[in-house]
Amino acid sequence: MKQERRAADELFSKFEKMIHSGELSSGQALPPEREIVETFGVSRTVVREAILALSNKGLVDAKPRYRPVVKKPDFDTALDTIGNVVNRLLDDGEGVKNLFDTRIMIEVYLARQASVEAKRDDIQRLKTALDENGEAIDNMELFFNTDVKFHRVLYEMGGNPILPAVHRAYIGWLQPNWIKMPTSSARNQLNFESHEAIFNAILMRDPDKAEAATRKHLADAWDQINKILSEST
Amino acid sequence: MKQERRAADELFSKFEKMIHSGELSSGQALPPEREIVETFGVSRTVVREAILALSNKGLVDAKPRYRPVVKKPDFDTALDTIGNVVNRLLDDGEGVKNLFDTRIMIEVYLARQASVEAKRDDIQRLKTALDENGEAIDNMELFFNTDVKFHRVLYEMGGNPILPAVHRAYIGWLQPNWIKMPTSSARNQLNFESHEAIFNAILMRDPDKAEAATRKHLADAWDQINKILSEST
């Protein structure tokens, strides 16, 4: 269990601490590699590997040929950094289902919450999103976008910045399956009606009905995805 | 927006694809660095940076001096890789609160679900965890562990492997705040009673009561954490 650390890991930790403590603050650029070499008495190889690690872990933003800049942390970059692993987990259908189930979990919760404590202008924004969705039924691309938008409003209503970030992550991760789904005005119509049902339940302040409508909508979506998945087997 | 890629990124992508497609399967070791140098016609520097990236992103397991091994993906490693960013987000109290709120969200959902569809042996396991918790009231360390255990059973009841992983991540991330909390038998007693209330609501198949009990329990915990946070300001 010894696992002695590499010099690059050591240096990585030092920078991590400096960032954590604010000695290096967001937006600030790291010193040039050659300067770091002198400061810490290691080779440039080690410096580069440490910086690369900082970049991979999402602590700095390292565009090629530019000095790495300390990144302001946010949940989007956090979720970005796990993209690769998540994508592997989505290689098999089980992983997709598990992820989709967490989405159901969140949206059910959000729908219930909205039913209980949505403010007037929350409902207004949801209504706007719903209307735009309804007007886009015959335009496949626009319908998809307004569909996403409708859900996003729900994620935003919680007032927790983590949730919209999670929503964006879901979209990105599940997109590859989604785009293979056949689309049609008839399908869009059904989806729109599902959205409408969710909205109405929230408007009527009926959490149980909001939950049921959300579950139905997402179960429906899952059926579609699942059909794709089983075909590709 | 051009952002031409570095050779190391290029190579990283190639390996990612190979892993993704199964050409390199879990548990398999990568070829020696020098061999990769020949295969792809790049310098060892590039090879090392690419491998390091694979390691940082959680796709391979690279212990020092051992050949990197393709890692079987799981949600724990996914959540591990974002640890650094999340820790930065937890630097300020707002981040802690946002994260804690998602925990409330999940546990409320789980408590409701359990009330509706917990199987007999689910309830049995929860009961066992509750009893163990009750017996540990006067043992601070054991109480903490059985407390965590009680919650974990809830996370496991969903049957979704993502949830226990999320639970472990929560514990790891929030631990630093938690351990600063004063503990006492009296506090433990209160927490135990909260657990009992949650359990009883689930037993009585009353989702609303289960939700209320869970919210109360976690709001209580938040008060404790918050006290710590405001002190350290």
Added chain:
DNA sequence: AATCTGGTTTGGTATGACTAAAATTGACTG
């Protein structure tokens, strides 16, 4: 003041070398 321009700095890559640890081989032993 804004722009252009040429020298300087710096990141990306390649190469070669050295060390210590890991993997492998093969002789040796029971």
Added chain:
DNA sequence: CAGTCAATTTTAGTCATACCAAACCAGATT
């Protein structure tokens, strides 16, 4: 013949050096 151990070979970690092209900067030009 199986198992052990020591010698040999590979290999990862690190360092030093060199070169190029892009970014940066400061002084000259308009």
